[in-house]
Amino acid sequence: MHSRSQVAESMLDWRHKQPPVTLDDVVFASNPEANALVKENPFAFLLAASIDRLGKSFLIWNAPLQMMKAWGHLDPSRIAQMDIETLAASPEIAGIPSTARRTDLARTIVHLCQLIQESYGGDPTGFFVGNVRQIMSNLMRIYGVGPGLARMMIIQRLLYFGLEPEVGDGLLPKQDVHIRRVFLRTGLVDQPTENAIRAAVVGFDNVDIAYIDQVAWNIGVNYCHKTNPDCASCPIDADCPKLGAA
Numbered sequence: 001m002h003s004r005s006q007v008a009e010s011m012l013d014w015r016h017k018q019p020p021v022t023l024d025d026v027v028f029a030s031n032p033e034a035n036a037l038v039k040e041n042p043f044a045f046l047l048a049a050s051i052d053r054l055g056k057s058f059l060i061w062n063a064p065l066q067m068m069k070a071w072g073h074l075d076p077s078r079i080a081q082m083d084i085e086t087l088a089a090s091p092e093i094a095g096i097p098s099t100a101r102r103t104d105l106a107r108t109i110v111h112l113c114q115l116i117q118e119s120y121g122g123d124p125t126g127f128f129v130g131n132v133r134q135i136m137s138n139l140m141r142i143y144g145v146g147p148g149l150a151r152m153m154i155i156q157r158l159l160y161f162g163l164e165p166e167v168g169d170g171l172l173p174k175q176d177v178h179i180r181r182v183f184l185r186t187g188l189v190d191q192p193t194e195n196a197i198r199a200a201v202v203g204f205d206n207v208d209i210a211y212i213d214q215v216a217w218n219i220g221v222n223y224c225h226k227t228n229p230d231c232a233s234c235p236i237d238a239d240c241p242k243l244g245a246a
Contacts, residue, residue: 046127054100056097088102130165173209185229
């Protein structure tokens with residue numbers, strides 16, 4: 001019987017044996033120009049990440065580029081003044097491949113821009129100042145951004161953009177369907193609650209938790225399917241008790 005910590009260490013060991021992944025390797029958007037924009041422009045990153053819900057992420061992350069081309073700018077101070085209903089009806093928002101309400105997406109974008117202006121003096125990187133708990137709180141002020149999106153943003157900034165939060169805990173893996181399934185089947189948790197997930201990663205630093213998140217997601221997508229999991233090919237097969245796998 002393998003311990004919970006052994007399963008987590010197995011995930012980290014596999015990750016550390018892989019070639020390093022740099023920002024150049026990461027693909028956020030399906031359009032190469034849009035992909036470059038969200039990597040280079042902190043506001044474009046925040047905009048795309050904040051509306052990345054209920055749709056295909058690679059397509060949603062094209063939105064900042066589409067807006068910039070349509071409007072001739074991507075200026076938070078100008079977007080903050082936009083009327084939400086008018087913005088929601090625009091082709092740039094109507095074309096976002098998400099099942100979220102267009103008014104909600106427009107409200108998220110305008111509110112994000114207002115916070116940048118009013119709370120961070122026009123600097124979008126202000127959201128990422130402080131320890132993890134403070135950064136989570138900052139991001140969750142954005143309309144429509146919950147814990148899952150906030151954690152996703154922090155993990156991406158940690159792994160690929162050099163974010164170094166102040167000392168303090170608070171980071172958890174995202175609780176998407178793939179990670180919950182992997183955590184349950186590997187025995188990392190008995191139930192997919194926030195407290196159980198917190199207990200499963202206690203003692204690991206923020207970067208290791210970010211790696212655990214990424215490995216668990218990768219395993220859930222590529223091996224640990226809801227039905228007919230490909231356990232033989234899974235990188236942590238030897239250390240996984242396969243609880244509930246069918």
